[in-house]
Amino acid sequence: MITGKNLIGDNYSSNGTTEFKTFNPLTNEETDFVFTEVTPTEVENACNLANSAFKEFRNKSDRERSEFLFAIAEEIENLGDELLSTYVTESGLSKERAVGERGRTLFQLRSFADMLMDSNWREETIEEKNNTVFLRKKLIPLGPIVVFGASNFPLAYSTAGGDTASAFAAGCPVIVKAHPMHAGTGDLVAQAILKAAKRTNMPNGVFSNLNSKGYELGIQLVDNENIKAVGFTGSIKGGRALMDIAAAREEPIPVFAEMGSVNPVVITQQALNSKSDYWARQYAQSITLGTGQFCTSPGLILGIDSELLDSFATVLSKEIMKIESSCMLHPAIKESFSKLKKEVMEQEGVQRLTTSSSVSNNFAEQTVVMVSGKEALKNKSVQQEIFGPFTVIIKCQNEEELIAVIDQLDGQLTGTIIAEKKEFPYIQNIIDALQQRVGRLIFNGVSTGVEVCPAMHHGGPYPASSDARFTAVGLHSVRRWLRSIVFQGFPE
């Protein structure tokens, strides 16, 4: 049962007078779920509670926090079909996707729970003097964290997603600003977290879940002196605004924002010569996966101007039109997709390759366009991230121009090189250049699909993320919320 209220520590609260509903993009109607906008006083209470909970939470043993994380996973499972149907109603995504993403969310929670049972996670470093420990360095938590849920991952990167799981593992209380597009899904997950916190005897205030459609809540949270770091997944504009607020505080705090990426793909003549149609089919799938609403969705394909590239572009365009169009997360996202797509298509030298098709309401029309490297170098707007199934093919005159295009790309989450293995000695310049712009470099694959494991890195040079030195995915993401302390001369 969705409460529609704000969860302030252990208490449900709805002192506000403004309400909002979520939206079902498939039916193009509002849902029945009503939420009360949180008030500034309630926000203040949540921050104070998080601060007082921190004192107790940071001194819970690793085992106790591990049990808390396991309990959250269990309670989310206990939500059963209601969670899945709410997810589907509020996102327009399929039930299969809901089940898959829930699986990933549970896996993340349990991975961090497992991590805590091996004390190596604190990265202890010891210096001895006279056969006794003189210096003992280890990681400790920063303090209360604010998490901004992602529109495109209602479970895995929202209420109990990667940011929350890693923060709890670190020993940091969490305040979630629920994503207003799937506040009902968030409401249910918040209930699961509260149950788990009570079951495992966690302090009041270790978790709060706040609802708002506006941006003022985010500003108030990031500006609150009790908040010590921020996790954000979303747009460059939103992430940068939070970075600026955090940097301007009396005590600046770190913001880890995972923002935009066009995930450039370089495809060589040799690869086009031997496997053009294969890659065209692969990329038709990758571009439309999840209606192109993944941060790793490939939005830019670079090749050398040639008949081979033209033929690849033609096949890609045909293949992509064979795929049934699908629903976007929200009318606002559909609107932004249409607007930005139109803007890019109006730029000089941009040629549309896919035919126009009629799509209903919030469905996205997948689109492939082409532009010359010369135009792309002159006009950076053709390289902007467009959230949705949209890809620009850039045909470059030669390798020099192709590398020039890479060099002036914004920072990216991923980059991909499609080439023959035997070409390796000849593409070192491309590999070296692309490496400088990305957090993950893929050889002969697609960028969509991010494995959750210690060897994964999800982040990249700005604006892909706010700080390229940290990752949003994988166990190392816990490092965002930890700092070192040294104990010198302490008895064992």
Next chain:
Amino acid sequence: MITGKNLIGDNYSSNGTTEFKTFNPLTNEETDFVFTEVTPTEVENACNLANSAFKEFRNKSDRERSEFLFAIAEEIENLGDELLSTYVTESGLSKERAVGERGRTLFQLRSFADMLMDSNWREETIEEKNNTVFLRKKLIPLGPIVVFGASNFPLAYSTAGGDTASAFAAGCPVIVKAHPMHAGTGDLVAQAILKAAKRTNMPNGVFSNLNSKGYELGIQLVDNENIKAVGFTGSIKGGRALMDIAAAREEPIPVFAEMGSVNPVVITQQALNSKSDYWARQYAQSITLGTGQFCTSPGLILGIDSELLDSFATVLSKEIMKIESSCMLHPAIKESFSKLKKEVMEQEGVQRLTTSSSVSNNFAEQTVVMVSGKEALKNKSVQQEIFGPFTVIIKCQNEEELIAVIDQLDGQLTGTIIAEKKEFPYIQNIIDALQQRVGRLIFNGVSTGVEVCPAMHHGGPYPASSDARFTAVGLHSVRRWLRSIVFQGFPE
């Protein structure tokens, strides 16, 4: 031979028309060393060169960069007595200190050189699929780094100090803004780096050394698009200004600034009961060490109001007056010391414990004052860092008030607890509270003296440093200049 010129990559350049000299604080006269202010065009050239050098430098092997670091150490040694005498002339510090600090500088350079010979430093993490490596995560350099030399460490935290050594180890070119108080020392060290770079075949632009007395150079450097991170050691005001510029860039970049700290010390009644005089003597030494010009100098001592504390304060004041007063680094530093000291002594309830003594020119009069916990809680200005031999004793009514004082302290590099071992069960609240405010917690010792080793951490919650998650000292300081990248599906 001091050139007095700016080193722009491989070239000495002095296009500017403004000159300045350094100062000998002992003789209270300008030195004979004349430096030409760098021009904006020269700065631009240095940044462009660093950017082009980065392409080559990042692809040098670990062994090659290791040889570069060893060569820098060797060339600094080759500077011989000229370096030591210039250091002494420009800083007023002793020759023994110069020799010691040079030793530390060489040790740092060689430690990073050694680190590079063990590939573990790249923290590779691997994920296999079908018995072949699927994901390979490793650390790569961020790009050109700007280093701001410290006034109080003309060698170990300046031109070829910890920031420069760690950046070179990471694979980042370095541009040093030489500290204008010891520009001659920096000039000599820059020559040594250039020799080492040429000997080991490093690219033109891997290093530049720029001279200016003004703050405009720093702004231009941090704002230059080719610069990807900043290392700074100095005042809160200076560090924060650079943080703000870096955060406001189109592409924000990380700043690691090691700024201010008063390094609070808590001394228990039990410790005062058994070893009061011992600790009074220890702290008299620690407070005056290096004329109190260490970032770890103890500026705040907290105890419970009692005859024991009064007696400790009396002995400390007597002991500290027995120590011969010593010279500060520069008249500007002496002036600031006198001004801030006066300000604090004029605050309500602040009682001076040391007698007044006459000191010549740039010598510092060591001073101990006392204030109640109640006043300290009302008036945070008594807890500000005063660079020099000045310490405030805060006498608290009870443990509750003492913890309240700790809780509202700014972030600190270090905190110290002086107690009997048997007291451990009773001081957990103090340990827990102090832990939250510091980067290093010392038991029964003094905070001055920072061992350079992997288990050291030198940094702390803001404003002790700009980002508590990184350290300025020890091998882990290299993490400031590195980011992760994943290679997915690459052939071996």
